[in-house]
Amino acid sequence: MKTNNFKKIAEEILSIAGIEINGNNPYDIKIHNEMFYQRVLNQGSLGLGESYMDGWWDCENLDEFFYRILYSKVDEKVKQNWKLLFKILSAKIFNRQSGARAFQIGEEHYDLGNKLYKNMLDKRMVYSCAYWKSAHTLDEAQEAKLDLVCKKLRLQPGMEILDIGCGWASFAKYAAEKYRVKVKGITVSKQQAELGKRLCQGLPVEIRLQDYRNISGKFDNIVSLGMIEHVGYKNYRTFMKVARRCLKDNSLFLLQTIGSNKSVNSTDPWIDKYIFPNGMSPSIKQIGTAIEGLLVMEDWSNFSADYDKTLMAWYENFNNNWNKIKSEYNERFYRMWKYYLLSCAGSFRARRNQLWQIVLSKKGILGGYKSIC
Numbered sequence: 001m002k003t004n005n006f007k008k009i010a011e012e013i014l015s016i017a018g019i020e021i022n023g024n025n026p027y028d029i030k031i032h033n034e035m036f037y038q039r040v041l042n043q044g045s046l047g048l049g050e051s052y053m054d055g056w057w058d059c060e061n062l063d064e065f066f067y068r069i070l071y072s073k074v075d076e077k078v079k080q081n082w083k084l085l086f087k088i089l090s091a092k093i094f095n096r097q098s099g100a101r102a103f104q105i106g107e108e109h110y111d112l113g114n115k116l117y118k119n120m121l122d123k124r125m126v127y128s129c130a131y132w133k134s135a136h137t138l139d140e141a142q143e144a145k146l147d148l149v150c151k152k153l154r155l156q157p158g159m160e161i162l163d164i165g166c167g168w169a170s171f172a173k174y175a176a177e178k179y180r181v182k183v184k185g186i187t188v189s190k191q192q193a194e195l196g197k198r199l200c201q202g203l204p205v206e207i208r209l210q211d212y213r214n215i216s217g218k219f220d221n222i223v224s225l226g227m228i229e230h231v232g233y234k235n236y237r238t239f240m241k242v243a244r245r246c247l248k249d250n251s252l253f254l255l256q257t258i259g260s261n262k263s264v265n266s267t268d269p270w271i272d273k274y275i276f277p278n279g280m281s282p283s284i285k286q287i288g289t290a291i292e293g294l295l296v297m298e299d300w301s302n303f304s305a306d307y308d309k310t311l312m313a314w315y316e317n318f319n320n321n322w323n324k325i326k327s328e329y330n331e332r333f334y335r336m337w338k339y340y341l342l343s344c345a346g347s348f349r350a351r352r353n354q355l356w357q358i359v360l361s362k363k364g365i366l367g368g369y370k371s372i373c
Helices: 003-015 036-053 062-071 082-093 104-110 114-118 138-152 170-179 190-199 233-246 269-274 284-291 305-320 322-328 331-349
Strands: 029-031 057-059 160-164 182-187 205-209 219-225 247-260 296-302 353-361
Touching: 003 036, 036 057, 036 269, 036 331, 062 305, 062 331, 114 322, 138 170, 138 247, 138 305, 138 353, 160 170, 160 233, 170 182, 170 205, 182 190, 190 205, 219 233, 233 247, 233 284, 247 284, 269 331, 305 322, 305 331, 305 353, 331 353
Parallel strands: 160 182, 160 219, 182 205, 219 247
Antiparallel strands: 029 057, 247 353, 296 353
């Protein structure tokens, strides 16, 4: 097929979202390499992302480009190629989030360098959705989220809390300082564990480099903020069994997760290859199946629009601070990270992804659980 034919097809596809090639709107795309059309039509989202990383095209407002693409459901209207179908079939056959692979996400994403995340995140280094209800800055919104979690868990001084996927110990440090609880946090990232330990020196906080399947002990409450996205649909039930095993009878488990509008067993090929290997977001059905007979759902909140705002704040920090860290990376990494943050912002804006905070109990709270969100 000639280049002009590939271009014509691309124009027809993008027109569904009201996007023009080399148009004048900030969400239109500018093509620098005519091979772009064939590459994207042959490789789908992977080709789209890689061609952007290679500088084959640009867009003034990537977040708006993706918002329009996803809100108009262009991806659902275009037949998927065989490579994506193979990826989906592979996910059904293999357990890509097995114990042997548990530390891969830590090595390939969270261990990219603490300096990167310090220059992108808030002062507490919270790498999950903030809560913007009454906040004006990222620092305020992340602190509001941490406090909301503490209140939803009804924390009391002296309680022992388990944090599954503790990151740089932002929640552990906040809860120990403000609510005087003891926290045990686990992560699969060496760099997160090392920095988390330093940040929590002098506090009743223990940080371990550990897979969630190997957790032991009983806790007054459990929290997991943005970690189940790395668990995989084959392991959701195991994850919930671990939570139940570690909960005391009258305890609460707060789970914060990106949510999918439909059940999936794989993720976007570009995100899987470059950002979150083996990751995927659970659906309501998948979470419901995982907790059935194990845990009681007490409360379920959705503030997905807050993740759009959080991602845009992260991008602003990353972009503004790029000169401080660019000596440790390269231009292709800059374009990759920009693409990651802004494409995800567009996805939340289009409501293709959700952000849920779910409060679960072991046997049900006597008298009921009253939401504060």
